[in-house]
Amino acid sequence: MSTKSDHIPRATIERLSVYLQVLENMQRQGIEVISSGPLAKACDVNASQIRKDLTYFGEFGVRGVGYNVRELIQSISRSLGIDHQWNCVLIGVGNLGKALLSHREFGRRGFNIVGAFDCDPFKIGEEFNGLEVVCTRRLKERVADLNVRIGFLTTPPERAQRAANHLVEAGIKGILNYAPARIFVPAEVHVEYVDFFHHLYSLAFNISVDKT
Amino acid sequence: MSTKSDHIPRATIERLSVYLQVLENMQRQGIEVISSGPLAKACDVNASQIRKDLTYFGEFGVRGVGYNVRELIQSISRSLGIDHQWNCVLIGVGNLGKALLSHREFGRRGFNIVGAFDCDPFKIGEEFNGLEVVCTRRLKERVADLNVRIGFLTTPPERAQRAANHLVEAGIKGILNYAPARIFVPAEVHVEYVDFFHHLYSLAFNISVDKT
DNA sequence: CCATGTGAAGTGATTCACAGCC
DNA sequence: GGCTGTGAATCACTTCACATGG
Numbered sequence: 501m502s503t504k505s506d507h508i509p510r511a512t513i514e515r516l517s518v519y520l521q522v523l524e525n526m527q528r529q530g531i532e533v534i535s536s537g538p539l540a541k542a543c544d545v546n547a548s549q550i551r552k553d554l555t556y557f558g559e560f561g562v563r564g565v566g567y568n569v570r571e572l573i574q575s576i577s578r579s580l581g582i583d584h585q586w587n588c589v590l591i592g593v594g595n596l597g598k599a600l601l602s603h604r605e606f607g608r609r610g611f612n613i614v615g616a617f618d619c620d621p622f623k624i625g626e627e628f629n630g631l632e633v634v635c636t637r638r639l640k641e642r643v644a645d646l647n648v649r650i651g652f653l654t655t656p657p658e659r660a661q662r663a664a665n666h667l668v669e670a671g672i673k674g675i676l677n678y679a680p681a682r683i684f685v686p687a688e689v690h691v692e693y694v695d696f697f698h699h700l701y702s703l704a705f706n707i708s709v710d711k712t
Numbered sequence: 713m714s715t716k717s718d719h720i721p722r723a724t725i726e727r728l729s730v731y732l733q734v735l736e737n738m739q740r741q742g743i744e745v746i747s748s749g750p751l752a753k754a755c756d757v758n759a760s761q762i763r764k765d766l767t768y769f770g771e772f773g774v775r776g777v778g779y780n781v782r783e784l785i786q787s788i789s790r791s792l793g794i795d796h797q798w799n800c801v802l803i804g805v806g807n808l809g810k811a812l813l814s815h816r817e818f819g820r821r822g823f824n825i826v827g828a829f830d831c832d833p834f835k836i837g838e839e840f841n842g843l844e845v846v847c848t849r850r851l852k853e854r855v856a857d858l859n860v861r862i863g864f865l866t867t868p869p870e871r872a873q874r875a876a877n878h879l880v881e882a883g884i885k886g887i888l889n890y891a892p893a894r895i896f897v898p899a900e901v902h903v904e905y906v907d908f909f910h911h912l913y914s915l916a917f918n919i920s921v922d923k924t
Numbered sequence: 925c926c927a928t929g930t931g932a933a934g935t936g937a938t939t940c941a942c943a944g945c946c
Numbered sequence: 947g948g949c950t951g952t953g954a955a956t957c958a959c960t961t962c963a964c965a966t967g968g
Binding site: 537560563 | 951
Binding site for chain 2: 926927
């Protein structure tokens, strides 16, 4: 829908989230127009980096002026594909799964969790945030009925691959994997790994090397 | 302590977390020796990438054989600086802060949250996971007393910078910033940003481009 | 003989520097 | 005059290919 040329660096996509966050905070502060220089400072990146990142998706600025904050937020949202709602399911209703189900921010950002699945009979029937936990057998019908494209995977590591298989089989297009295990899926299915410790490890490493 | 040469790519550090995760799962399965080929497959990276990453920190393998899983886990842990306990504080006891305080996995991994701070008088005195919420004014003494080096920042975005200033002032060396805002700190203080939406945005983007 | 460790080659991303435009 | 958009130059990371060693 949005890509001007062929390949967009993964790093660019990651930075777009940052720009969006900073621009939203600026908008809340009433800033209407911003140029790449100050925006770069606020995002802690290089100014031409921002300009280059943006031109992968179009020309959003006005020479001699800068970017309109509201329009740029819209343009980036459209570029990322988050200018509309996404239906999601969650598989694995443990502590983390429950926490995510109860967290309303996902819905507020357009990611609606419309199904919660588990194969444990003791969990089936429980309710979180108005959503009843359902047997994994019924995953496929639910995904088809509600045009679900994203699955949150929150099982223990040893069950991650099996859950991933279920999601793929159900026709999911992307998996947000919170389980501490790699999973293997067909190339056309996208996987993102969420690891709560990875940032903590980076901090530990960076602090450690400083002292040496 | 651990760096053989001067500069280690940030990407290498991020991959070490992945290797560690995969190696721990292998160890649980009883695998004792692994060579870079199969390890690379399991981590979904290139084999020489793994070998090069490891040589930044030392020579951990045996030619013709491979790596001892247990020893490699230890070596990577030591390289990352997570072979010992880290005391941490948390500032901003909102929903997310409470969730993190109640989550025992951090302690299990060696990151002990030994203080919870907030400036809201209604929150001070509340208790989570056996930890009493304390006024931010007392942050500095606590950090000094317990040799705390890492701070979890879980305030709303508009209070993130002020909280960051408190942490810096208290002598913190690294900040794990969960607030959806950039923060600015002296160069010697490390910051890692945790953004729950960034992976979701990447998925949305990748799924969207597929369809075009 | 097999797998590590590593310089050299290749690839990809970032920054520079300036032409183009408002 | 000021700021965007962009080819060219630089820098950083990854992969190759093989010498080294158990």
